Amino acid sequence: MTTVCDLLVRADQILTQNPLRTVIEQGGIAITGDTITDVGSWEEISNRYQPVNTLDLGNVLVMPGLVNAHTHAAMTLLRGVADDLPLMEWLTKHIFPVEQHLNRDFVELGALLACAEMTRLGTTSFCDMYLLEDATYSAVDKAGLRILGGEGIFMFPSPAYPNTDRGFEIVKELHAKWKNHPRISQSVMPHAVYTTTPAILTRCRELAEELDLPINIHLGETPTETEQCLKAFGKRPVPYAHDLGLLSPRTTIAHAVDLTEAEIDLLAETGTVVAHNPESNMKLASGIANIPYMLEKGVRVSLGTDGAASNNALNMFTEMTSCALLHKVHSMDPTCAPAQSVLDMATLGGAAAMHRQDIGSIAPGMKADMIALDLNAPNLLPLHNPVSHAVYAATGAEVRMTMVSGEVLYNDGTYLRIDYPALVAEIRAVRDWVRSKLV
Template identity: 55%
Template sequence: MRPALPCDLLVTADVMLTQDDERRVVDDAAVAVTAGRIAALGSRGQLSGFIPAQTLHLGRALLMPGLINAHTHVAMTFFRGLADDLPLMQWLMQYIFPREKRLTADIVELGALLGCAEMIRTGTTAFLDMYLIEDAVTSAVDASGLRCVAGEGIFAFPSPAYGTAEEGLALVEAQTRRWQGHSRIRTAITPHTVFTTTPRILEDCRDLARKLGLPLHMHLAETPEETDTCLATHGKRPLAYCRELDLIGPDVTFAHVVDVTEEELDMLAANGVRVVHNPKSNMKLASGVAPVAGMVARGMLPGLGTDGAASNNSLNMFGEMSACALLHKVYSRDPTVLPARTVLDLATRGGAASMGWPELGRLITGGPADMLALDLCSPNFQPLHDLTSHLVYAASGYELRLSMVEGNILYHDGRWMTLDYPLLLSETRKLKQWVQDNAL
């Protein structure tokens, strides 16, 4: 007989999808959690030796790892629905940038709290973020209980958080010191794009990333227009320009990567560069279709991201998975392209790799206790033929019953546990007012 083992929490449910290396699916499942990590997982019988301080029997529910939103601007909820149906450059230059100049820490924090509430509600447990006044974002993330890699957007022009880009990078160093050692919050160096920075700024970003040992994250090759601008300004396509600046490597994560050639894909794969695919944002802004099937064929596993709520318009990773699978099938006219299993991998394991946090996106012994439980009684899951299929093609995200990060429950059966959602909902009036007051 095995000795009894104490644990903080024992969660049980009808079935568990681990997303581990073997993609094991376990019936009558149990997960033992201690100090924010998974002490053990398996069938209920296998874990019968645990003596939990607390027990959560979920019954007809599916346990799975939390989804990872690998590229977003979580605070941008205040721009949701403000300026739809426009091309990227017009949208950015006429509607977004002029208002962003006037952002305050209070507005950014409130927008980020709202974004965190939406992500918690729809099954995201970790995300890679880039925005302005990012310290206000990380404060919101800290309060929400979510996990995040956060970066202050670096531009060649003044931001509401700093004057020059040099001052911006000094701010990044201060933010990195502030969050050093935090178990859920890390920082990244995040130059905005090749067309909103200069070669000198990108070199400074690269050097600071190396000095601090941080990942570098940037939008890249989002549209053919970006390529034309880069060719006109620097004489090179965006990826060649980045290579010239020594910005190609395994600690670099590029978002979008739509306008790329086969040779450029070879170069990205050969150098272990991480990529994030944003299908809904790319579709809504008509930016084009990222060659994700070509990336996967080369052994790359991109992450999946919603981008901001102004260009999506939601932060729901279930919606993103569905959009991803459908987009690539219709684009290639091949229904076998990007099967549900691959898409679920992108939203979990691919996102973990894109964040530079590889222990996320799977449920394994010793790994972080970041997991979800979905309601298996939901009519859109019946008759439960194939869980992976249901998650990608049938789920809305609102089947979520439980969200947990680092062993802490963030949402449970209709209630946000870390956020005062009714209060937050009433505060969002301020966001609408701010957007109206700062009309052009």
């Protein structure tokens, strides 16, 4: 007796990321609606299910879609405009001044470009903090990806609001508008300790508790931030945030670079999630997060790119490679940051940063978010270890298919939701506007 399902996917290799980290050769995946109903050998699955449609991907490695745990999607518009500068100079003298001129149309366009880039390179979910975030949600709605987003909260005006009170109102309005969307989730996102006040951070925590939302914040990104926090509040960033009640299982902190071991212990004790951004931290010379110690202490670590203005790509495959290699050479220990741990950061760790238990692996009951890598690509031959290939050999260019919620968004060079030629034309047109706003 067979069971009806919407789609059967066949692939030569399936990297499940399930609790046993099972790899299936000649595998099959049954999907009903937006959810995986079964995974196993193709012989078993094809005999067990009667599909409405079948997708035979052939010689590919199917794996969970990658999760970009920290980015600012619309900053694709600022890619390459202010390179090779330290964080505070980069932000205050170049990025913030241009951002003050942003409007909804530009943010939506930049976010749609980010969605196209991530879809092409195997990212299916991302956490996003930015300005005029409703426009980013509109782009995500069109593109088909999954997002945990939030309007950045500052102590000064932004293009979205004239004052912080209005900023909090916008957070509530966005939650009400999008809370029933299957792929768009909301978070409370104070920007950082140096762009807020104790009262603002306390209010953010209270609002997150009131609406039962996650919290995302940049924290411990640089020694300069630490110096500023000590001068202003008499505490280092992590203890300062903890004393305000911000560290908890609902919280994800981005960067976590300038931390002591005692502060990392505190993250572990409070269940706080870390979004590690190795390439951005290297480019801005912010420092190197102590990820090996975090993993040793059981901190939930995810992986992100940061924005395209400080990376300069939204490529989670190269981010995985950078993460693994950076920590090996920094610790002078080749066993440090093994491939499986890094892949876990980009999948299951990302699910923790998204505050979801239904993404990050290919298993029954999980959302059907998956990607397929071409195993005929020369840099993926021969195949000895799929995990090794995903972390050390793949570049993202091998992605043949990207699927979210059971819907194929990209297949063999074709976007199925995004009008990419039209998007390219719009991006070229907006380039002159960006240049006109540079200081």
